[in-house]
Amino acid sequence: MTIPPTTTLETPQNLPEKPPLHTLLSTHDFLHAASLSFPPKTHAFVTSAATDLLTHRSNSSTYSLISLRPRILRDVSSVSIRTSILGSPVSSPVFAAATSLGITVHPEGEKEIGRACKRMGVGMTVSTSASFSVTDIARAAKETEGEEEIPLWFQLYVDKDRSKSERILQQAVEAGVKAIFLTVDAPVPGKREADERISASEAVGLAKGVPMTGEKAENDKSGGGLGRITGKFLDASVEWEDIAWLRGCLPESVKIVLKGVQTAADAVKAMEHGVEGIVVSNHGGRSLDTATPTILVLLELHRCCPEVFDRMEVLIDGGVMRGTDVFKALCLGASGVGIGRGILYGLAYSEEGVRKYVEILNDELETTMKMCGITSLDEVHPGLLNTRAVDHLVPETVDEEHPYAKWRPSMRKKAA
Template identity: 35%
Template structure:
């Protein structure tokens, strides 16, 4: 199947499944335990229907979105997914070029298979873009601080601090498949450091490591103040799902600029709330406290209409993680670009048929949801 034959993300996923090995495919695609949270993330979007409006001038659709002081072509960013060279030799560098060409921002994983500097340089080859480093807090704070300072020197605009992994989710596929990073790949953001038993397992590295270079399971709200003290970049929290945590985030003296409603793609907590269902309470709390805090959604997005539904429920934008991996597997840079172009076209198509010509016109009244009596009612 050529890229021109791929008409939707489902086509792309099917094509990728025929390209990736079973071990890599299941590592990318599966969720924690029985995959309930992953499946719920996707199915949550189907509980909402779009209320079509007619006889409106939709000859011009403006889908541009402002964030990090820059403009993206539509409200979508590439989520930070690790080890992209498992899908294609150019990995994160190919994704960076595609994201730049598509006009969407890119999150870069701490566990990328290309260094954070090389990823940005690859994108810079084709144009200017915004890069965001996904970050963990390690017990050895120096490890985290080194990554932050490198990202700032390289011109990254923000940190996506992942807060939902005090310990790794139960990912049965990794154990069953004895998943390891192939010997020809490495995690270059750490140089020669040995970081965490997870990476040690992935790389077959049996060298004695510094046990302080593992994810800190004692990260608290006070830790954010330390993080703020070492950087001027925007700090976004990735992994919030409740109003209670949103309240703490917007009140933090660390000055949080954004919240990403996420359950790690269903890869952490089994039976976690679907991110779309978590969105409303987070938005209501965060926006009531600070209109400047952006709230984005990660998890389950597979269509342009999903992006529309997320925005109608209050999200400022969405992130996608698995879709660029499928694009890489099928066609490298061009495969990722094809995926992004599909989502943008679908999103603008949905806007037009819903009678919305700008993002500000997308609102809860654009949606209906099935009631207990079985009929759909306007939100």
């Protein structure tokens, strides 16, 4: 159904009905349901990625190039996917990655995500660009029946006005967050053309702006991209030395994780700066197109700097659509696997939809473990994978040198 640009999207009767939740059997079914029922602006915002969407697609497709090597005749009658992430026990290695503006999908937005995570006992990352304050989201999760405690983390976009970031960090600490995920893969918003093409005035639920930043969705000469317009506060000057500033804003009990590491060289720097963890991420392909698929970066760390797995916790997100994808990431050393867009697809069905989305991945992960002959996540290892189809794509050294091209701009000057 095509909705005229002047039509209000605050009322659901303008949209087709969603397929019943019980009919959705895979994560791909949720994606299809979103294409049918999301308001056009919401769909563009959630699904869009940088320019030609190449990294967005390859994040997912690269997993299919890595094959499994099952072991047989093992007792796999009972398996467990319980584990711990950043020192906190969780019922699954799957966690809710930070997503922005959940209110464009559901009126309760991230509060509903928090409730779902509490009931399941899985971790949740709250974004600086969430639809509600971290205090409100934490309270919604705490008041929900479920596991005694779930790890709540906060994803920080640093504000040009550092005092604003310091206030938000204080709120996050008071709300009980256990780690700060400093975003390092988006110093500026990426160009997401599908989102730019639809007027920001069609966005659902954003009339009052984004609570934690105060930014409002308004068109400008470049279009109506929510990510770009509401990200005008981003501080592009953030550098390695600012980790010390961040550390000074936090109590010792709150860990620092760099979200958006994309090379072995930067993983080593993160280790040298003493952070407790990294997230191998390219912002879901939403920042820089043709960036390396995240599962290949995980392989790069193994080839070039395997010591980082002993010195820091390594998490990953980007492109995960199946339990086999989760399994492969875990075999390559990830202790947790973040789901971003998928959580929003589930959110269209309220808390129950978020839970079902994660449960589908959990069920597929358990099946994969049984098929591969293991019963605990303590038993995953790289030998259960065949990565030869992609090994040639993985850099061999930690330095930033090209393997054979040694040209530098200074050479042009000498030739002149």
